[in-house]
Amino acid sequence: MRTIKMLSIFLLALGLVAVASCSSAYNKEGTGEYLDDSVVTTKVKAAILGDKNLSVAEINVETFKGVVQLSGFVKSREDINTAVKLTSKVPGVISVKNDMQLKSGAPSPQLKN
Numbered sequence: 001m002r003t004i005k006m007l008s009i010f011l012l013a014l015g016l017v018a019v020a021s022c023s024s025a026y027n028k029e030g031t032g033e034y035l036d037d038s039v040v041t042t043k044v045k046a047a048i049l050g051d052k053n054l055s056v057a058e059i060n061v062e063t064f065k066g067v068v069q070l071s072g073f074v075k076s077r078e079d080i081n082t083a084v085k086l087t088s089k090v091p092g093v094i095s096v097k098n099d100m101q102l103k104s105g106a107p108s109p110q111l112k113n
Helices: 003-024 030-047 075-086
Strands: 058-063 067-074 097-100
Touching: 030 058, 030 067, 030 075, 067 075, 075 097
Parallel strands: 067 097
Antiparallel strands: 058 067
């Protein structure tokens, strides 16, 4: 009787662990997607670094499933437009989400790719 009870508890715990692990993996990207996004992020940063007028230290770049988010504070709207344009030309970029702001504090307009 005790063995059956212990076996039942073990199987219940095993089932709960299996369900919990499935639900947590649902929203996360796989290893391949993570590596692809890392490569895209690196290429975008390199493109921004290659422009004399832009400072890669002022622009944050994050990528999730090919969607690149640019954030940070820049000097002018021209810098925003340049960063978005450079980013959209990088292979692997599906779209660009612009969250950059002017240093004066005024939020930038959302530019769509």
